[in-house]
Amino acid sequence: MQRLTREQMAARVARDIPEGAYVNLGIGLPTLVGNHLPKDREIILHSENGLLGMGPAPAPGQEDEDLINAGKQPVTLLTGGAYFHHADSFGMMRGGHLDICVLGAFQVSVRGDLANWHTGLPDSIPAVGGAMDLAVGAKQVFVMMEHLTREGASKIVAECAYPLTGVACVDRIYTDLAVLDVSAEGLIVREICEGLSFDELQKLSGVPLLSNIQK
Amino acid sequence: MRLSNSVNHQAFIDVINKTCESTEAAVADVHHGATVMIGGFGNAGMPSALIDALIAQGAGELTIICNNAGSGETGLAALLKAGRVRKIICSFPRQSDSHIFDALYRAGKIELELSPQGNLAERIRAAGAGIGGFFTPTGYGTLLAQGKETRCIEGRNYVLESPLHADFALIKAYQGDRWGNLVYRKAGRNFGPVMASAAACTIAQVDEVLELGALDPEAIVTPGIFVQRVVREKSTCNA
Numbered sequence: 138m139q140r141l142t143r144e145q146m147a148a149r150v151a152r153d154i155p156e157g158a159y160v161n162l163g164i165g166l167p168t169l170v171g172n173h174l175p176k177d178r179e180i181i182l183h184s185e186n187g188l189l190g191m192g193p194a195p196a197p198g199q200e201d202e203d204l205i206n207a208g209k210q211p212v213t214l215l216t217g218g219a220y221f222h223h224a225d226s227f228g229m230m231r232g233g234h235l236d237i238c239v240l241g242a243f244q245v246s247v248r249g250d251l252a253n254w255h256t257g258l259p260d261s262i263p264a265v266g267g268a269m270d271l272a273v274g275a276k277q278v279f280v281m282m283e284h285l286t287r288e289g290a291s292k293i294v295a296e297c298a299y300p301l302t303g304v305a306c307v308d309r310i311y312t313d314l315a316v317l318d319v320s321a322e323g324l325i326v327r328e329i330c331e332g333l334s335f336d337e338l339q340k341l342s343g344v345p346l347l348s349n350i351q352k
Numbered sequence: 353m354r355l356s357n358s359v360n361h362q363a364f365i366d367v368i369n370k371t372c373e374s375t376e377a378a379v380a381d382v383h384h385g386a387t388v389m390i391g392g393f394g395n396a397g398m399p400s401a402l403i404d405a406l407i408a409q410g411a412g413e414l415t416i417i418c419n420n421a422g423s424g425e426t427g428l429a430a431l432l433k434a435g436r437v438r439k440i441i442c443s444f445p446r447q448s449d450s451h452i453f454d455a456l457y458r459a460g461k462i463e464l465e466l467s468p469q470g471n472l473a474e475r476i477r478a479a480g481a482g483i484g485g486f487f488t489p490t491g492y493g494t495l496l497a498q499g500k501e502t503r504c505i506e507g508r509n510y511v512l513e514s515p516l517h518a519d520f521a522l523i524k525a526y527q528g529d530r531w532g533n534l535v536y537r538k539a540g541r542n543f544g545p546v547m548a549s550a551a552a553c554t555i556a557q558v559d560e561v562l563e564l565g566a567l568d569p570e571a572i573v574t575p576g577i578f579v580q581r582v583v584r585e586k587s588t589c590n591a
Contacts, residue, residue, distance in 0.1 A: 186539050187541055203397070203539055204539055205395075222541050222542060223393075223419075223542050263446070263466050263495075264446035266469050269470075270490045274470075274489075301493055301495075303494070
């Protein structure tokens with residue numbers, strides 16, 4: 138089978154982001170989506186620390202310590218962009234004003250529960266940031282993650298073993314093996330990577346999947 | 353009838369002057385056990401000069417409300433290292449270089465109250481706006497909602513969150529005037545406006561103090577009613 142690379146996954150997610158969408162890209166893998174957004178679409182990126190219309194990284198030497206993204210890396214502001222304070226920024230999330238947010242995950246359950254903030258290990262220091270706000274706020278929550286752990290266990294599970302970020306909040310899952318929609322009937326496989334059959338994907342996933350594969 | 357009186361007008365000008373001579377003077381009355389909000393997200397909007405002054409001032413047993421728990425060895429991390437902080441209320445303490453907080457936390461020498469970032473911002477906003485609490489969907493069904501009242505409103509589940517007040521807020525803005533009006537710079541705005549509203553005494557570190565009237569009234573982000581002290585401290589990071 139031909140698993141998608143991280144960049145291919147990012148390009149796949151980017152294809153589903155429509156013209157005019159207000160979008161938040163989470164820290165980590167989702168940040169890569171920004172590199173693949175079609176240049177001919179006007180898509181407005183939101184950054185939780187108080188930016189709409191976030192642009193790419195500045196040229197070397199043009200960094201501004203007051204202009205950073207949620208990952209605290211230097212960014213730019215596009216023409217038409219805006220700055221605002223934190224309560225407004227999270228009001229944009231919680232109030233349902235963002236069209237799409239893309240988040241990384243440790244695990245997603247069949248009913249769309251998300252675990253992405255805390256391993257729950259005794260010596261780990263909990264840090265949540267905006268993860269829980271993003272999970273409940275956007276009109277559509279996309280998760281982007283590898284399908285399997287390094288040990289080969291499915292990250293799509295019946296019940297999340299890690300502490301939850303949000304309950305039944307995920308709408309769509311993009312992995313290196315498949316694209317799946319979370320529905321009331323269960324997880325619906327929409328796309329599958331080259332060289333992998335539905336039955337093989339079912340076996341790897343370990344939870345019941347429904348097939349509605351579009352070529 | 354003439355309403356304006358030039359003599360009274362002059363007297364008024366002499367009365368309101370929130371500018372402070374120094375960061376030391378600005379934080380001089382922060383007391384032992386005070387609750388202190390500190391603005392900033394990363395280094396953007398971090399009132400570094402006021403934090404340094406607070407370290408030098410010596411108040412301890414502080415409760416700090418800040419998005420992060422310090423990084424590296426300076427600023428909030430230095431305040432923690434000096435053993436001045438009893439408790440921190442924040443959303444994201446763990447960072448690649450948050451070793452000072454990490455060590456204190458693991459040694460049980462600091463109390464942590466973790467709040468989702470949007471809840472943290474809204475709790476601060478609620479305090480400033482006189483709201484006694486609010487129901488938010490953020491965190492419902494998670495560890496961070498344990499023990500909190502929940503309610504189903506129109507089919508959606510919410511958690512009751514409480515307001516966060518402070519004795520002092522230390523914030524950084526770009527420009528201010530002697531009435532305490534403030535504008536910010538880019539993403540440095542972050543927690544400044546809400547923290548200014550939620551503290552009994554808000555101290556703003558600004559790059560520039562302008563003449564009254566120089567700030568466009570249409571563009572003032574934090575009106576001076578929320579600010580008690582303004583101190584000019586040209587930061588080194590905004591070259």
